[in-house]
Amino acid sequence: MREDLMDIICCPLDKHELDLEVIRRDDDEIMEGRLVCTECGEEYPVEDGIPNLLPPDMREESPA
């Protein structure tokens, strides 16, 4: 995931802005991290370079 993506995405539930917490970076790409809604506090993981913005009810129980 590129950091520029933050300009485009929002929380899928309430459409508010997201905060990015980076756990692991590989050059410019964010490989692992968390996107946290500034309004509802819901967390969306970044896994293997791909943000998972599926709403919580559609997410698998055990993350890959």
Place this chain on the structure above:
Amino acid sequence: MCFSIVLWTAGRTQVQTVKGQEWYQEDDIAEEYEEKRFSRGGRLIDRREKQAVLDAIGPVEDRDVLEIACGTGRFTVMLAERGANVVGLDISGPMLQQGREKAQRAGVSENMDLMRGDAGRLPFPDDSFDSVIAMRFFHLADQPASFLSEMRRVSRNQVFFDTFNRFTTRSLYNWALPMGSRLYSRWEVSRLLDSAGLHLVDDDHDFAFPYGLYREIPNELASVFRDLDTTLISSPLGKRLASVSYWHTRVP
């Protein structure tokens, strides 16, 4: 009698759609997806679909495009290569990993982003993109009306998608598929556009022979069938035989 048949069909579609979603997210389906679908005669389908997308979008350079159900990024990568700023969204992690690797190989990672998401609850504010496209999506969609409304919400200008048609060879082919596949009549598409508040700009119809046929036959034979197919489609009754329709719509 008639009524019970309708109910039974609807129930069957529902069950199979869920199965379709699971089928789609399997690792090995993602790995073999392109190989299985777009080699041999499938190449002709791939070419036709890409042309349909390019025709609809027009000059793609610097356009902001969202692809719903981008899978392994067949269209996402093509659009990024032509200079669009593309976002590809899909439900399947394994499909997106294939797309990510493909984008890196093609050197287009700079203007292409991929993410997992739900087509019914898109993670974008209103009016975020110039064009929103969905290819081979609506046949696996369990709530087409809400998906189309979401596509319209995030589009400033254009929404483009395809459907598989009822009362064509596709109806027969459908029975042989491992996943559910929803078919649409022209009337159903019109009703969906109305409820989403989209205006139809142009529609195109193709493939009297179903995709499954093309996939199973070698290139040379596929070309012969494709020529015959094109002749059939351009005949007076041709449009009614088409198993696939492309819908080019605008946000008013």
